[in-house]
Amino acid sequence: MSNDIYCDEILNGLLPVKKVIETERVLAFYHTRPKFEAHIVVIPKKHIPSLIEYDEQRRKF
Ligand SMILES: [Zn+2]
Known part of the structure; x- marks a missing residue:
């Protein structure tokens, strides 16, 4: 669970x-x-926890 409605429910x-x-x-x-x-x-x-972390995570896609 990521505790956000978008990932968890939608x-x-x-x-x-x-x-x-x-x-x-x-x-x-x-x-x-x-x-x-x-x-x-x-x-x-x-799931992307925040835009601040997005740039770092994008390299892993
Ligand atoms: Zn999410």
């Missing part, structure tokens, strides 16, 4: 979402509680 299918598009590395879906007329969330399919 990517695992525990919280169903309406997908916009899904690729090998990215999932885009309609927000379950939209705050805007068009509210789409785009997430990486690999």
Whole structure:
């Protein structure tokens, strides 16, 4: 468990979402509680704890 809703519930299918598009590395879906007329969330399919650590982790992909 990574303790974030995106990896633990959405990517695992525990919280169903309406997908916009899904690729090998990215999932885009309609927000379950939209705050805007068009509210789409785009997430990486690999857990990335923070953007600060992202540059270091990217080299390992
Ligand atoms: Zn995550």
